Amino acid sequence: MTTLHNPLVNGFHPDPSIVAVDGWYYLATSTFEYLPGIPIHRSKDFETWELIGHVATRPGQLGAESVPTGGGAWAPTIRHHDGRFHLVITDAMGRGMLHFTADDAAGPWSDGDLIVMADGSESVFGIDPDIAWDADGTCYITFSGLLLSGDLDPNAPTHLGIQQVRVDLDTHTALEAPRSLWSGTGLMFPEAPHLYEIDGSWYLMIAEGGTERGHAISIARGDGPEGPFEGAPGNPLVSARSTPRPIQNTGHGDLVVGPDGRWLCVLLGVRPRSGTRAFSALGRETFVTEVTWRDGWPGIAPVELNPRPGTRVDVDFSAPLDAEWISVRRFPDEVCRRDDGRLVLTADGSTLADARPVFVGRRQEHLTNEVTVRLDVSAGTGGLAVRYDERFFVEIEADGQSVTARAHIGGLLQEWTAAAASNVVDLHLASRPPQAAAAMVTTSDEFHLAATVDGTRIDLARVDGRFLSSEVTESFTGRVIGVYAVSGEVAVSSWVAEGHDG
Structure with missing residues (x-):
C-alpha cells in the first residue's frame, strides 16, 4: 500500500490541483508574485515527487511582473482532455483569468488565453477557476465569484459565492453571464471549486471557512454539471479547526484515484508551532489524505503528519x-x-x-x-x-x-x-x-x-x-x-x- 507522506510537497506550495494521466500524477500549485510561476511536480507512486517544470517560464505569460504583494498566480486547476493538458488560473491583479495548454506537462505551455465575458469586454472576474467537460464536450469554468468594483475586504459583502459559465475554448469567451451554484454550508469565503463526474453523478467540491484556522472542505452532488446540487449530510468533510492536530488550515482540496486504487485528496495546510500553535513558519504546504465512499458520498480522513527524512x-x-x-x-x-x-x-x-x-x-x-x-x-x-x-x-x-x-x-x-x-x-x-x-x-x-x-x-x-x-x-x-x-x-x-x- 502506498505510504502517504505529509507534507506531500514541503515548503510554500499552496492550492494544490492534481490529475492522473497514463500512470503519472501531475501536481500544480500557486506561486503568487514569484517567477517562474506555477510549478508542476510529477510522481508515479505518490511517494517520490519530481519538479519537472513550470507553466510560466517566459515574460508575459503572467502579469506577475507588476502585481502588488499577494497578487499573481492564484490557485490553478490542472486537467487532461482530448490528449492535452489544460490549466486554468487567476492571475490576480494581473492579466485576469487565464487558460494554458501543453502537450507535455513539463512544458512548454501556451502563452495563456484570457477568458472573457460574453460581450468580450473584460475577463471573467473571479478566483480559483476549475475546468471540466461534459459528455458532449461542453466546457465549464467554475469559480469563486467576486464583485468587480470596490475593495476586496473580507468583512464586506463583496463575495458572490461559487459561480459558473460555459466557455467556448476556441475564442475563450463565456457563452453566458455567470450563474450561481451551491456555495457551501454558510461559512465564509466559498472558494476552490472542483467539478467531477463520478459513477454517473456530478460532484462539486469547494473550500469554505477562509484559508486560516476555519478552513474546510465541503461537497455537493447533482445530476449534471450545472446542478442543482445537494450538499452532503456530513459537511464539512474535513477541517482541523478547534482540534489539536499538528496540521491546521486544511482545505482547498482536489480528488484523484491513487496508485493503489484508493481515492485520495490533496489539499493545503500549515504546520504551526508555539505553545498555542499560533505561528506557521513555512506558510501553506501541500498535504494528502485518504478518501472513502459510502452511500454515494465521500468521506475525507483527517490529515496525519508523516514527514520525510531530512x-x-x-x-x-x-x-x-x-x-x-x-x-x-x-x-x-x-x-x-x-x-x-x-x-x-x-x-x-x-x-x-x-x-x-x-x-x-x-x-x-x-x-x-x-x-x-x-x-x-x-x-x-x-x-x-x-x-x-x-x-x-x-x-x-x-x-x-x-x-x-x-x-x-x-x-x-x-x-x-x-x-x-x-x-x-x-x-x-x-x-x-x-x-x-x-x-x-x-x-x-x-x-x-x-x-x-x-x-x-x-x-x-x-x-x-x-x-x-x-x-x-x-x-x-x-x-x-x-x-x-x-x-x-x-x-x-x-x-x-x-x-x-x-
Whole structure:
C-alpha cells in the first residue's frame, strides 16, 4: 500500500490541483508574485515527487511582473482532455483569468488565453477557476465569484459565492453571464471549486471557512454539471479547526484515484508551532489524505503528519540552476548569471524592501533548517536573506569591511554589525527550535545569523521566527531563502542547505 507522506510537497506550495494521466500524477500549485510561476511536480507512486517544470517560464505569460504583494498566480486547476493538458488560473491583479495548454506537462505551455465575458469586454472576474467537460464536450469554468468594483475586504459583502459559465475554448469567451451554484454550508469565503463526474453523478467540491484556522472542505452532488446540487449530510468533510492536530488550515482540496486504487485528496495546510500553535513558519504546504465512499458520498480522513527524512542541497554552480530557484516578479536569469562556477548577481539600485529586488532563492522546506553560502564581495555588497515579502525579511550582508545582520519586521528595523575585513565570507542563516525562557514556548522558531571570516565564526544575532510566519505577515506565500546584491557585483561560489522536521 502506498505510504502517504505529509507534507506531500514541503515548503510554500499552496492550492494544490492534481490529475492522473497514463500512470503519472501531475501536481500544480500557486506561486503568487514569484517567477517562474506555477510549478508542476510529477510522481508515479505518490511517494517520490519530481519538479519537472513550470507553466510560466517566459515574460508575459503572467502579469506577475507588476502585481502588488499577494497578487499573481492564484490557485490553478490542472486537467487532461482530448490528449492535452489544460490549466486554468487567476492571475490576480494581473492579466485576469487565464487558460494554458501543453502537450507535455513539463512544458512548454501556451502563452495563456484570457477568458472573457460574453460581450468580450473584460475577463471573467473571479478566483480559483476549475475546468471540466461534459459528455458532449461542453466546457465549464467554475469559480469563486467576486464583485468587480470596490475593495476586496473580507468583512464586506463583496463575495458572490461559487459561480459558473460555459466557455467556448476556441475564442475563450463565456457563452453566458455567470450563474450561481451551491456555495457551501454558510461559512465564509466559498472558494476552490472542483467539478467531477463520478459513477454517473456530478460532484462539486469547494473550500469554505477562509484559508486560516476555519478552513474546510465541503461537497455537493447533482445530476449534471450545472446542478442543482445537494450538499452532503456530513459537511464539512474535513477541517482541523478547534482540534489539536499538528496540521491546521486544511482545505482547498482536489480528488484523484491513487496508485493503489484508493481515492485520495490533496489539499493545503500549515504546520504551526508555539505553545498555542499560533505561528506557521513555512506558510501553506501541500498535504494528502485518504478518501472513502459510502452511500454515494465521500468521506475525507483527517490529515496525519508523516514527514520525510531530512535533506541536504549542495550547489556549486558549475551546472545550470535547477527549477527550484525562483525570483520576485522577474525570472532568475534576469538577476543572476553563472560565470566560472560562480553565481554572479549585479545590483540595480534595488534592495529587498523593493518590489523587484536582485534576489534569487529557494523555498525553505524544513522547520529546522540551515543555509550557508560563500560570498565574494570584492566588487560589491550583498548577502543572504529569508524573505516573506518587502516588509518582512531577515538578512545578513557583507561589504568587505563588515558583516551586518538585519531584521525588517513590518517597517521596524533592528541591526547588528561586526568588523569583517575580508572579501570572501561564509554567511550562515539557520532556523532552529526556540530556546524556551518560560513555561510556554511563544514562537515558531529562532533565526540564528552568523558569518565565518578567515576561519573564525562571528555570531551576530538571534531573531524571533514568529515575525516571519504566515499569521504575522498575512502572506499567501512562505519563506524563501536566497542571495541578493545591493551594490556592484557579488559572486556566490557555494550553497549548502540542510534541514529536517524533527
